[in-house]
Structures are given as structure tokens and as C-alpha cells.
Amino acid sequence: MLMNAPATFIQSYIDDLNDALNQLKPGAALTRIQAAWLGACLTCILLMNSVCWAKFERASLGDCKVAALSWVFRKASIPWDWLLRVSVVLILKRYGITEGVLAFDESDRARSKSTKRIYKVYKQKHKGSGGYVNGQTIVLLLLVTSSITVPVGFFFYMPDPALKQWDKEDKRLKKSGIAKKDRPIKPERDSAYPTKTEIALGLLKEFKVAHSLIKIKGVLA
Known part of the structure; x- marks a missing residue:
């Protein structure tokens, strides 16, 4: 199945998304290029049932290049958190959910x-x-x-890598008969x-x- 333009309902969704973004956070709306990229990606996901830049390029007959698709995803200043928030708002409103x-x-x-x-x-x-x-x-x-x-x-x-490593070593020392007072103290959890x-x-x-x-x-x- 080939794709050369966003599906009509996807384009409508993106238009509604941009309107809502402007209302909730002025200046957060997608640019023309970002909107076109998102429309192409959503349509390809629908057609290919996959998130794969190479498949997207084939579906567009080469119009959407892997490098360009990947670059926009990694480098463009798209307000991802706001996109999720506004998308949920639109869905709840569409279905009248309170x-x-x-x-x-x-x-x-x-x-x-x-x-x-x-x-x-x-x-x-x-x-x-x-x-x-x-x-x-x-x-x-x-x-x-x-x-x-x-x-x-x-x-x-x-899992916190430092805590995970400590736990592994603590179990090994405990099995070897090392007293708790002689084993390393449990490190504080990293907030990351x-x-x-x-x-x-x-x-x-x-x-x-x-x-x-x-x-x-x-x-x-």
C-alpha cells in the first residue's frame, strides 16, 4: 500500500491539534513542516502497523527519506508533552467523557x-x-x-544501576558469611x-x- 499524502481524518486531527495547542499554550503550534511530518508518520503507522523509518520511506515511494524523517524526530523543537496532553483532551471531548x-x-x-x-x-x-x-x-x-x-x-x-550493583554484591557477601556491619552501606537512590x-x-x-x-x-x- 502506498502513501503520498496524509489520510483526510489524520489531517483533520492535526488541524484540531494545532488549534488546541494555540489555545492552551500560545506559540506551541506545529510549524507547517512539523505538521506535514506528523501527518506522514501517523498515516504510515496506520498503513504499515509499524514505527520504522525505512518502511515509511518505501510507503512514500521515496518522497519521505529515512534521514529526513529521523532528523525531524530527533532534532525538531516539537512540544511532545503538550502533544500528548492536547491529544487526550481532544479524545475526551470527542467522546463526551467527563x-x-x-x-x-x-x-x-x-x-x-x-x-x-x-x-x-x-x-x-x-x-x-x-x-x-x-x-x-x-x-x-x-x-x-x-x-x-x-x-x-x-x-x-x-532500576538504579548503583543500587542494583550494591544489591548483587550484598547478596554475594551475605552468602559468603560476611556480617552486615562489614558489608558496604546501601547507597541513596539517584533521583534520575x-x-x-x-x-x-x-x-x-x-x-x-x-x-x-x-x-x-x-x-x-
């Missing part, structure tokens, strides 16, 4: 065994094979309503690696600020 239940979930996504460049990637137990693989853990905040369930927030979780509970509380606070008119009947975790 209340619901917030639910937390997490998802481990296995990546390449050798990769170290992906954001917040770390060594995980691979449930399928019983071995280990590098992967990411995403903590999700979902709004569950009578008509739809929609993700309204997310954050990447990663919050716990899942801390992440959940942060996502709740962000939701309250962004969607204060939505009545929350309960929180599941």
Missing part, C-alpha cells in the same frame, strides 16, 4: 540483546526463553470509561531513577493538572 477510573499498568518491551543506546534500556529476564535480554519498562496510566479506555500518561522505569510508586504518583499529579474537570471515581494499581 468521568472514569484511573488504572496503572506496566509493560516490559524486549529489545536487542546488545543494544545500549535505547533510552532507559536495561537487562531484563526474558519470560519466553528464561534467559536475559535488554529491554525497556513502561509504566502506563490509563483512563477507563464506560465507552473507551485511553492511555493518558506514561514514563520509562529503570525513581521507583514505580514515585512514577505513579507523578503521573497522577500530571493528570490532575492537565485534566482537572474529569471526575475520577477510583484509582487501580
Whole structure:
């Protein structure tokens, strides 16, 4: 299937998104190039069921080059946080949603065994094979309503490497019979690696600020 222009409903969505961005945060609207890029990416995701620059280039018959698509994603000053917030606002408004239940979930996504460049990637137990693989853990905040369930927030979780190394060494020393007073003291957690509970509380606070008119009947975790 070939793609040379954004789907009509996707273009309409981007127009609504820009209008809402201008209202909530003046100056945050996408530029013409950014809007065209987002329209092309969303249409390709729909057609290819994948997020892959190479597939996007093939779907556009070479009109959208891998290098250009990647550059905009990595370098353009796109207000990503505001895009998610405004997108959720548009969806809730479209479906007339005024209340619901917030639910937390997490998802481990296995990546390449050798990769170290992906954001917040770390060594995980691979449930399928019983071995280990590098992967990411995403903590999700979902709004569950009578008509739809929609993700309204997310954050990447990663164990504190220093704490993880300390725990491994502490278990080894303990097994060797070393007394607790002679073992290294547990280091303080680095704020760059919050716990899942801390992440959940942060996502709740962000939701309250962004969607204060939505009545929350309960929180599941």
C-alpha cells in the first residue's frame, strides 16, 4: 500500500491539534513542516502497523527519506508533552467523557540483546526463553470509561544501576558469611531513577493538572 499524502481524518486531527495547542499554550503550534511530518508518520503507522523509518520511506515511494524523517524526530523543537496532553483532551471531548477510573499498568518491551543506546534500556529476564535480554519498562496510566479506555500518561522505569550493583554484591557477601556491619552501606537512590510508586504518583499529579474537570471515581494499581 502506498502513501503520498496524509489520510483526510489524520489531517483533520492535526488541524484540531494545532488549534488546541494555540489555545492552551500560545506559540506551541506545529510549524507547517512539523505538521506535514506528523501527518506522514501517523498515516504510515496506520498503513504499515509499524514505527520504522525505512518502511515509511518505501510507503512514500521515496518522497519521505529515512534521514529526513529521523532528523525531524530527533532534532525538531516539537512540544511532545503538550502533544500528548492536547491529544487526550481532544479524545475526551470527542467522546463526551467527563468521568472514569484511573488504572496503572506496566509493560516490559524486549529489545536487542546488545543494544545500549535505547533510552532507559536495561537487562531484563526474558519470560519466553528464561534467559536475559535488554529491554525497556513502561509504566502506563490509563483512563477507563464506560465507552473507551485511553492511555493518558506514561514514563520509562529503570532500576538504579548503583543500587542494583550494591544489591548483587550484598547478596554475594551475605552468602559468603560476611556480617552486615562489614558489608558496604546501601547507597541513596539517584533521583534520575525513581521507583514505580514515585512514577505513579507523578503521573497522577500530571493528570490532575492537565485534566482537572474529569471526575475520577477510583484509582487501580
